[in-house]
Amino acid sequence: MSNPSVSIALTGSGGAGVMTAGQMLLTAAARAGCYGLMSRSLGPQIRGGESAALLRLSTAPVDGPDDIFDLLLAFDWGNIDRFAAELPLNENSVVIYDPGQGPVPEVVREPGPRLVQVPLKEIAKGIPGGRENMVGLGLITTLIGLDAASLRQVIEERLGRKGAEAVDTSWQAVEAGAEAATVDGLPRLDQASPAAPGSRWQISGNDAVGLGALRGGVRFVAAYPITPATEILEWMAVNLPKVGGALVQCEDELASVCMALGGSYAGVPSMTATAGPGLALMTEAIGLGVASETPVVIANVMRGGPSTGIPTKSEQSDLNIACYGLHGDAPHIVTAPTSIADCVFTAQWTVYLAEALQCPAILLSDQAMGQAQAVIEKPAEVAFIGRRKVARPADLENYQRYRITADGISPVALPGMPGGQHTADGLEHAPSGTPSTQAAHHQEQLDKRRRKLDRFDYGDHWAIRAGDPEAELALITFGSLTGAARDAVTRCAEAGLPVRLIAPRLLLPVQVERLEAALAGATKLLIVEQNHEAQLRHLLAGHIRLPAVVDSLNRAGPLTIRPGEIVSALTTLAA
Known part of the structure; x- marks a missing residue:
């Protein structure tokens, strides 16, 4: 049961x-x-x-x-x-x-x-x-x-x-x-066994993102307070100095992301945290990070939109802007933790990806996860530490910052490295970094920036998978709805209805081959998300071959989608 x-x-x-x-x-x-x-x-x-x-x-x-x-x-x-x-x-x-x-x-x-x-x-x-x-x-x-x-x-x-x-x-x-407790008939928790001291944590999603970023190597944060992301900054302000890091509260979101890019350019893994309105303001500077190949992590705690929207309520409606909000062709990373406990791992992994791939990475949490508290098992220590490919002495002879490489990743010279002088800005450039309007340079740099994301091995961390992997009925969701989806899949199994669950942790670049393999044999698919326009469904439909029958269970915030609703939708789809 x-x-x-x-x-x-x-x-x-x-x-x-x-x-x-x-x-x-x-x-x-x-x-x-x-x-x-x-x-x-x-x-x-x-x-x-x-x-x-x-x-x-x-x-x-x-x-x-x-x-x-x-x-x-x-x-x-x-x-x-x-x-x-x-x-x-x-x-x-x-x-x-x-x-x-x-x-x-x-x-x-x-x-x-x-x-x-x-x-x-x-x-x-x-x-x-x-x-x-x-x-x-x-x-x-x-x-x-x-x-x-x-x-x-x-x-x-x-x-x-x-x-x-x-x-x-x-x-x-x-x-x-x-x-005064004379009421009967309520569920009871008499059977709980005390946990070993220190084996469990009580933590919020926002604090967990801060911890994961710290574990991943972040040592500089620049940000402007905004609901519901402010607690990330409050946690970081206290804990960054303990490891030699620093936090700056900026005058606005534009300054925040630009300072974070500056800290990263100097060689220090950096991040900022915001919500939808702030992310909208940051998009031009995130594009600068793509063009200059400067890693930075942007933790975006989603809330109801558009505009000021509903600051205190949760929604998953920033998926489109996170994936498509940058002008031009601008490959970057978008991740989403699947639970409060997973916020620690996903934040750490996101820092690792940004540093390894020398690009911006947007982590999508939401109010339902960020400002909630959970009792979880103590998060395991993992080996993902953000390290970028730094130029060696041989690379600095006739140094080319954006040298064309097989994997698309070029050695980076940090400020002050002899021979590592180069131009770093938002203009298109030759491999040397010199601004260029030549079509050949633009094409090769576009190819390079796409290649480094497409050829990287993301391992098994790209998604959470549960349920029956051979079931003809599949369920895809992301973020804070993963918990409700897990409950629904368990209830369906108990009722004799097998379902496979896929919850991508890596939303961009879309893992086409992995997703299609995970869906192989499925004839019906339900996509569950907390937004009005079925943004995840359209993202997936634009990249992969979906099963013949696809349905959506999507609703804007603030009313969360609960397990019973998912069970009902799955049962109807299976009929």
Whole structure:
């Protein structure tokens, strides 16, 4: 059977402590031996106001949300209509609410969940200094069978600096909440076995991208804060100096990518991080990186678009601009991690690819992955370190920066290397680097820049594959939807419907031969993506031979595509 889990939503207005409670619950679950995922839903104001902490806890790893929430705990109903559609409920769900906060809104009542009143505020008032979110924590942990000692440990760590009184007060509120836990029928996590110390991490997708880039050799970051990518910069600002690196907060996105290119030109693996509006501003300078063959990593955490769009909600709609947004013929790398845990590996691998191929590489994460936190196994150490082909003394005799080579990769002279002087700019050039308008030079440099990407051996890391590799029914997705796709493939297998899953980690250059081999024998294909225009489907159709029958399950954000929807689409396609 597929892994049992419990999905919990905590909602409330600003000041209710929703996010604090959610983070403490996730940490306590991890200490108790569980895995988990916590995402958040915010209103359009980004900071303050109504919010929801959305958790899925399990005794096995989880990479995405389930179909419905088993438990919704509402501290109040403030503006819940703004994200009620993101809180799917049904008749098996339990909604716990404080009757003093007013009647249950119709958007919550309509799906028919079981409604349970618990006077959270009244209980908290009975404890000097008590808070409703701590009462709620005690209620939830008791209902799902989570080890209370783990929660006590988390409270002591989080509140210990405020003194013993703050810890005791919070624990009294937790115990009071536990006494109010009289609801039955919810999934429980009693069977979790404590993990060995240090064997699991609690990390966000944005922090994981930062860690992976650091492991890959990045030592200079230049960036401008933007939702939902800012946490990458915050993590890097603290951790880069520990390894001798530096971060510069720039005045805008144009300066950011140009400074990153400058740091890279000087020989230091460099990156920037942004979201869709910032990526749009960076495209000309990314083209400069292609033409000058200067490696740089651009981590793009996708959000709803176009224009300013929906900054706090997730979408996979930057695929087109990432692949096609540069003017001219500009071969470059586009990657996409398949989970929060995979953000570490994919970011490290992306740095390696950019450096090895001397070109820009765009890493596509998204808000659902970047700002979510997960409990994962400790990421393995891998050997991918960004190293470019640096010129040797023999290469510097009559040095040609853009010398035509069989693999398309030319030795690069770093500033200050005797004999390595050359022109480096965005103009087309001869092999020496001297600007040229000759057709022959333009053709050979275009061929060279394409050849180095096409002939590189990307190994088995180009995609995640799961399910039955011989199944006639295939599923392709990318990014944060991979977790839901995995769940769907597992459910289909349990129902007797074999499905093969392909989730490309390398989106550009499209791996034509590998994709066609992975699809060999498949007669029907479902492509799942979180955007309005089916961008992944069109990317694939432009490069490979697809099966005879192809269907799309695509929807713009902010409502994520859930496993049950994918199962339904696969079942319909198979019929």
